Amino acid sequence: MSFRTRTILILILLSLAPYVVTMFILGSAYRNDLEDRLRSDMQYQLGITIDRLDQNLQTLEQDMAFMASLDVMNDIVTSDLDRRITDMLLLKKSDLRLAGEFDVTNNDGVVVASTQLSRVGEVRSGESFYSVPVYSTFNDAQIGVLQVEYRMENLVRLFANEDYLQYILLQDENLVNPGTAMSDPLMVVQSLTSRPSLSVRLEQDREFAFSALDRITRSFFIALFVGMVVIATVAFLIAGYILHPILQLSSTARLITKTQDYSRRVPVERRDEIGELSSAFNRMISGMQEMIARLKEESENRIKLAKEKDRAEMLQTLPTKLSRYLSPQIYESIFSGEKDVALGSSRKKLTIFFSDIVDFTSTTDQMESEDLTQLLNQYLQEMTEIALRYGATVDKYIGDAVMIFFGDPDSAGVREDALQCVLMAMAMQKRVRELQDEWHKAGFTRPFRIRVGIHTGYCTVGNFGTESRMDYTIVGSAVNLASRIESSAKPGDIYISEDTWLLVRDSVNCVKAASVTPKGFSYPVPLYKVQLEESAEIIRLQEEGVDITLDTAVLDADQKDKIRRLLSHLVEDVEDQDP
Amino acid sequence: MRWLIMAALLLPVSGNTAVGSGYAVVVSSESAIADMAPDKIRDIFLIRRNFEGGTRLIPVNLVGEDEPRREFEAAVLGMDREAINRYWISNHFQGVSPPTTQASLQSVKSFVENVDGAIGYVPLDMVDGNLRVIYEF
Numbered sequence: 001m002s003f004r005t006r007t008i009l010i011l012i013l014l015s016l017a018p019y020v021v022t023m024f025i026l027g028s029a030y031r032n033d034l035e036d037r038l039r040s041d042m043q044y045q046l047g048i049t050i051d052r053l054d055q056n057l058q059t060l061e062q063d064m065a066f067m068a069s070l071d072v073m074n075d076i077v078t079s080d081l082d083r084r085i086t087d088m089l090l091l092k093k094s095d096l097r098l099a100g101e102f103d104v105t106n107n108d109g110v111v112v113a114s115t116q117l118s119r120v121g122e123v124r125s126g127e128s129f130y131s132v133p134v135y136s137t138f139n140d141a142q143i144g145v146l147q148v149e150y151r152m153e154n155l156v157r158l159f160a161n162e163d164y165l166q167y168i169l170l171q172d173e174n175l176v177n178p179g180t181a182m183s184d185p186l187m188v189v190q191s192l193t194s195r196p197s198l199s200v201r202l203e204q205d206r207e208f209a210f211s212a213l214d215r216i217t218r219s220f221f222i223a224l225f226v227g228m229v230v231i232a233t234v235a236f237l238i239a240g241y242i243l244h245p246i247l248q249l250s251s252t253a254r255l256i257t258k259t260q261d262y263s264r265r266v267p268v269e270r271r272d273e274i275g276e277l278s279s280a281f282n283r284m285i286s287g288m289q290e291m292i293a294r295l296k297e298e299s300e301n302r303i304k305l306a307k308e309k310d311r312a313e314m315l316q317t318l319p320t321k322l323s324r325y326l327s328p329q330i331y332e333s334i335f336s337g338e339k340d341v342a343l344g345s346s347r348k349k350l351t352i353f354f355s356d357i358v359d360f361t362s363t364t365d366q367m368e369s370e371d372l373t374q375l376l377n378q379y380l381q382e383m384t385e386i387a388l389r390y391g392a393t394v395d396k397y398i399g400d401a402v403m404i405f406f407g408d409p410d411s412a413g414v415r416e417d418a419l420q421c422v423l424m425a426m427a428m429q430k431r432v433r434e435l436q437d438e439w440h441k442a443g444f445t446r447p448f449r450i451r452v453g454i455h456t457g458y459c460t461v462g463n464f465g466t467e468s469r470m471d472y473t474i475v476g477s478a479v480n481l482a483s484r485i486e487s488s489a490k491p492g493d494i495y496i497s498e499d500t501w502l503l504v505r506d507s508v509n510c511v512k513a514a515s516v517t518p519k520g521f522s523y524p525v526p527l528y529k530v531q532l533e534e535s536a537e538i539i540r541l542q543e544e545g546v547d548i549t550l551d552t553a554v555l556d557a558d559q560k561d562k563i564r565r566l567l568s569h570l571v572e573d574v575e576d577q578d579p
Numbered sequence: 580m581r582w583l584i585m586a587a588l589l590l591p592v593s594g595n596t597a598v599g600s601g602y603a604v605v606v607s608s609e610s611a612i613a614d615m616a617p618d619k620i621r622d623i624f625l626i627r628r629n630f631e632g633g634t635r636l637i638p639v640n641l642v643g644e645d646e647p648r649r650e651f652e653a654a655v656l657g658m659d660r661e662a663i664n665r666y667w668i669s670n671h672f673q674g675v676s677p678p679t680t681q682a683s684l685q686s687v688k689s690f691v692e693n694v695d696g697a698i699g700y701v702p703l704d705m706v707d708g709n710l711r712v713i714y715e716f
Contacts, residue, residue, distance in 0.1 A: 074679050078689035082642075082682030136694075138637045138679060 003246075004239040011235035012228060019224050026217055031210070035186065038209050042188045046202040049167060053155050054194045060148065061130055061194075063092060064102075068132040068146045076104060076112050076134060076144040085113035086120075099153040104134065106144040152176045155198070164208035168201045182206075245274045249281050262289035345462025349414050350407035351421040351500060352459065352479050353392070354486035355383070355428065355452045360400040363446045375444065376400065382431055390424035395473055405474055408461045418456045418503035422530055425452045425494045426508075429532055433492075453486025455497040484518030485527060494530040501528040509549065601703045602647040604655070604714040607692055610634070614713045621656050623698060625666065626675050631696075638678035639690050639699040647684075651700050654716040 001009075067073070072084045080086060089102040093115045103124055104113040111119045129150030136143045152169055156177045159167035169176040170189070185203040192198045245266070252266050262285055268278045357363070357379070364372050380397055387394050387404050391412070395403040404424075406417035429452065436448045457478025463470040481497065489495040501510055509531035515524040541548040550563065604620055606612045612631050615623075622628040624638045641648040644660065652658055658666065667677045681687040687699040692709045706712055 071679055074690075075681070075686065077693045078681060078686040081686040081689055084682055138694075139635060139696075 004236075004243055007239040007242065008232060008235040011238065012231050015227065015231040016224075019220070019227065023217070023220060023224075026213065026220065031213065034210070034213055038186055038204065039188055042186060042202050042204055043190070046167075046188050046190050046200060049159065049202070050190050050192055050200055052158050053198075053200065054192055056155065056158060057192070057194050060096065060098075060150070061132075063096065064130055064132045064146050064148060067092060067102075068134045069137075071137050073104070073134045073146070074137055074143070076106050077136070079106070080104070080113040080120075083113065086115070086117070089113060089115045096154075097157075098148075099151040099157075100129070101149045103128070103147045103149065104144055105147065107142065112144060159200075164205035166203045168203065170199045170201055172197050173199075242274070245269065245278050249278060252281075256285065262292055345460045345464070347458055348408050348411070348461050349456065350405045350459045350461065350474060350478070351414075351418040351454060351456040351503075352474065352482035353404040353406075353421050353425060353452065353454050354401065354483050355404075355425070355450050356399075356401035356486065358447075358449045358451055358491040363448070366446075367444075371444075375439070379432075379435065382435060383428055386427050386431060387424060390420045390427070392421065392424055396471075403479075405459070405461075408474070414456065415503045418454075418500050419507050421454055421456075422494070422496060422500065422504045422508050425454060426530060426532060428452070429492065429494060447491075449491040451486060451489035451491050452494040453482050453484070453489050453496075454494065454500050455482035455485055456500040456503060457481065457497075480520065481518060481525065484516075484521070485525070488516045488518065488527065490529075494532070495527050496530060498526045498528065505547075511549070602650060602700055602716055603703050603706055603712040604651075604698065604700045604716070605688075605691055605706060605710040605712055606698050607695070608709050608711045610696070610698075610711065612636075612696075612698065612713060617655050617714060617716075620698075620714055624656060624678055626670070626678065634696045637694055637697045639687055639694075639697055640678045640680045641684065641687055641700075642680045642682045647700055647702060651716065655700075655714070 067088060070088070072088055075082060075085050085104050089104070092098075093102060101114060101116045101119075103111050103116070103119060105124050106112050109123050111122050111124050114120055124147065126149065128147035131145050131147040133142050134144045134146055135141065152171065156167075156169055159169075159177075161167060166182070166185075168178070182203055182205050184206050186206055186209055187201060187203050189199055189201045192200070248266050252264055256262060256264055265282045265285065266278045268275050268282065270278075367375070379400075380402065383402055384394055387402075390406075391410065392404045392406055393408060395405055397403075404421075406421045407414065411417055412420070429450065432448065432450050439448055455478055457476070459474040459476040459478050461474045463472050464475065465471050485495050485497055495513060496504070496510065504510070505528075510528040511531060513527040513529040515526045517524045552560070555563065604615070611634055615631075619628065623631075623636050624640070626638070629636055641651075649660075652660070652663060656663065670676075679690075681690050681699070684701050684705060688701050688705055688710065691697045691699040691701075698713075700716075701710070703712070703715065
């Protein structure tokens with residue numbers, strides 16, 4: 001049960017208590033009291049009525065006594081010949097509006113005078129209600145009796161009966177006048193003082209008697225209902241008034257828990273205890289906010305510290321790791337601070353080397369990937385070692401292909417770079433041949449040969465890419481040409497461009513190969529093939545002033561003819577010059 | 580003419596008077612009361628005398644002023660109505676009331692017959708064996 005419901009219930013109960021007590025008093029205590037009061041009122045009213053009846057009877061009695069004392073009563077002795085007594089009786093009957101008859105009898109009981117004329121002369125029979133002896137006015141002797149035959153209507157007539165209030169005359173406990181039957185009436189009974197055998201019962205309709213009370217009770221019920229509605233409304237409002245800040249508190253607390261937004265505050269609208277609670281809550285949240293901010297700062301610091309530590313550790317291990325991915329020259333120049341790790345480039349004359357494994361794809365299609373990985377890794381490892389030995393910059397591995405250049409970041413001079421490059425290529429070819437023997441022994445039966453292309457030219461060298469990811473590489477048509485040369489090379493051969501050849505021809509034995517027009521080039525490029533082993537057919541004369549290399553193995557008849565003519569020319573020239 | 584009218588008016592009165600004469604003061608035939616002189620009767624009817632020979636006397640008058648009361652008052656009491664009224668007014672203050680009355684001669688006769696000591700007056704022709712005349716007027 002919510003606080004609001006409970007408050008409403010308590011307020012209703014509290015407010016109902018007086019109603020309930022009032023209803024209880026009205027319902028039982030007051031009802032009983034009212035009944036007593038009603039009875040006493042009725043008793044009083046009945047007393048008045050009884051008095052009236054008594055008075056009425058007394059009046060009758062007195063009137064009769066008075067009549068009996070009158071002179072005219074002397075007429076009894078003359079048997080009321082002149083009907084003076086009768087006249088008087090009639091007059092009195094009419095005066096009293098008496099229901100019943102006066103009779104005057106003489107001492108023999110014979111009716112002398114009567115309001116009922118037919119009775120005169122008869123002996124009177126039946127009880128009389130009152131009888132008064134009549135004495136002679138002149139000798140005090142009783143001469144007769146004045147009697148009245150009294151009918152109870154006389155008394156009943158005096159009752160002021162209403163529908164709800166009825167007087168009933170009882171004679172010796174027998175009903176004289178039956179009233180209209182009332183169910184469960186309030187009753188009081190009293191006997192007449194003058195005639196105890198007569199009593200009057202006053203009945204009052206209970207429903208009528210309590211109708212006023214019932215009306216009040218009904219009004220109370222209506223008031224109770226209205227009151228309940230009003231109280232419930234007021235209670236609801238009061239509960240709302242009391243609860244509003246509390247609900248705000250709880251909803252804010254819930255919201256803070258949910259959103260972790262400690263900047264929220266509860267509005268403080270009142271200056272009472274609940275307002276105090278709200279501001280205390282706000283203070284608590286402020287405290288928490290500060291504390292959380294402090295904790296956050298602290299934890300951030302710790303994280304930063306940990307990160308920095310990690311980074312330091314990483315930085316310590318980074319060079320070792322990086323060294324595997326970067327060529328040592330670049331790595332060293334970066335870590336020695338010679339070069340900034342920044343986007344930027346410069347133009348340099350470099351010697352570029354490309355190699356790839358002939359028919360690698362078709363060869364490897366038939367191999368398991370684990371074997372392939374091992375094979376390739378071993379190959380690349382060996383090649384890289386050779387490259388590094390010659391001071392090369394290993395630019396990248398493209399699958400089975402390797403791109404290497406000389407001249408950046410360290411350069412021993414363009415000529416030397418080119419030479420080193422060619423020598424490196426030769427070493428590689430040599431090593432591959434050796435490896436092939438090993439692999440053959442290990443079960444890889446397919447010939448494993450590489451082709452190499454070398455070119456020397458101007459390139460743009462530097463870091464390319466974006467700030468977040470950059471690559472130290474070289475670009476330019478020279479690179480492209482080197483790649484094309486490599487493509488044109490025969491398996492197991494090293495082809496170099498003319499630019500390179502010019503630089504290395506003094507040191508490396510080369511023969512001219514067929515020119516090719518690489519893709520993307522509009523002119524044929526002369527190529528030279530590096531002689532890996534000195535063949536028997538090669539005649540070489542390299543001295544100051546002369547440089548002759550002849551490979552007879554590759555010469556056709558026309559060339560040989562041309563050489564013969566050239567040589568004879570030369571002989572003549574030399575002989576001519578010698579004095 | 581006037582005389583004639585007056586005479587006509589007076590005639591019945593005088594005639595009646597002439598016819599009415601012949602009344603008697605009576606008592607019960609069983610009464611012990613003897614004949615009486617008019618003075619005595621006068622005293623009895625003026626309640627100056629109540630007893631006669633040990634018997635209590637009860638005079639009874641006729642109601643009103645009709646005959647024979649007027650005649651009786653004139654002849655026996657010797658008083659006119661005015662004098663009688665004066666008499667009874669003055670006696671009223673001394674506790675003496677006038678005699679009892681009866682409304683008719685018949686009643687007077689019955690009363691006298693039935694009440695001991697009663698004494699009344701009736702026309703002579705009403706006197707029968709139950710009554711005894713003690714005086715005539």
